């Protein structure tokens with residue numbers, strides 16, 4: 001019999017429960033990818049994600065070809081595409097990995113019901129989380145809203161089973177009519193992607209290489225180095241995780257093996273890293289249980305927050321890294337150039353937008369959505385609501401990051417600032433952290449004066465918060 005394996009955000013061959021089950025139960029497999037951005041509701045993939053997707057699909061196809069199969073590409077309504085393929089090939093079953101965004105859940109449920117009605121077997125699997133959102137609940141049998149108890153409940157459940165190997169046979173059948181990848185037009189027409197090209201290797205192999213590098217070096221110093229944007233101190237696996245090129249289970253297993261293989265005195269402490277992956281699980285838990293939060297404030301009190309009027313001009317300066325605040329600008333330019341930004345810097349640029357500029361977090365989330373290669377509805381929503389103060393277990397509102405002291409603390413030598421702000425590359429410390437203190441430096445370098453006063457806008461943000469609280 002023949003089965004369709006519908007790839008979505010599980011673009012790998014190893015540790016792929018749907019692929020393994022299909023290979024076990026059927027002689028022939030049709031690996032399928034359907035391009036259907038209209039099915040993502042308000043959240044079709046942004047430009048950076050589309051770039052990643054293009055290359056990841058290309059890699060997946062190459063891997064499948066090494067196994068004597070190929071990726072069938074199609075475009076249109078997913079149900080129509082599946083039905084047409086079933087009609088043409090006589091496939092009797094469809095396999096996929098579950099997603100947790102509200103639009104995807106609604107679509108998948110409808111497709112499952114429709115296919116089953118016509119006698120097709122449908123099997124779905126968890127391929128991207130340690131624990132699915134409904135598997136973990138509070139003592140009152142509700143969802144968690146605070147991370148620490150969530151993690152306390154999840155951590156002991158983490159098992160390290162051997163990840164599934166690539167199935168030994170992925171035999172396919174000839175299916176005509178696959179679209180060429182270029183026809184999906186995922187790549188930008190104006191080639192602004194050189195920085196991403198230089199930085200990333202989308203696909204399963206690229207993910208494994210990053211993980212190896214991280215395990216060889218940064219993992220043992222992660223708890224400290226993860227806060228230093230100039231260092232390669234984090235795993236940079238976020239886009240690979242988003243597109244399912246590696247699973248948290250594979251990461252956990254490999255880390256656990258590494259710990260077991262290392263001499264007790266030099267054994268890396270992997271807990272801080274696992275905990276970050278726990279935040280990712282928490283974000284998915286929240287999105288599943290509170291599906292309106294990509295738009296609505298998690299904390300309804302913030303519906304009354306007096307945001308400043310939308311200023312396209314201010315937002316644009318922020319987007320382009322021309323605010324005149326070095327750490328904010330460095331982060332925004334890193335994002336534009338590479339499609340990624342260091343976590344600490346994400347918090348700082350987000351705080352600057354929401355608090356110093358008092359622009360609604362939606363504007364920041366939308367820009368990140370378009371420019372991050374790891375743009376992920378669960379993580380991005382949680383990240384922005386956390387910084388804005390409106391989220392579950394959010395930073396307390398009065399915590400307004402000071403981008404100057406943050407830079408002094410986490411980029412004391414200014415390596416990160418110099419890397420991303422070439423016009424200040426030769427500025428001496430401590431001026432590099434506060435270039436406005438030397439008017440001639442600004443003039444010589446062309447670096448802008450600060451668009452706002454950090455102290456005044458901080459105070460205005462706290463006043464706005466008080467107005468909301470008293471309303």
Ligand code: FAD
Pocket residue numbers: 226234235236237238239241242276277278279280281283341342343344346347350368372374375376377379380381382383384387
């Ligand atoms: P590592 O430190 O190596 O962590 C390993 C993995 O854990 C990450 O790949 C990621 O999957 C997960 N993780 C780590 N920190 C977090 C976190 N705070 N929340 C959720 N998961 C986490 N992450 C995204 O993947 N997509 C987003 O769209 C996204 N938007 C964000 C927006 C804002 C405003 C903020 C403050 C954070 C956002 N994050 C997002 C979370 C975090 O910044 C990134 O996951 C992290 O920087 C990715 O780098 P890394 O893979 O080297 O992380």
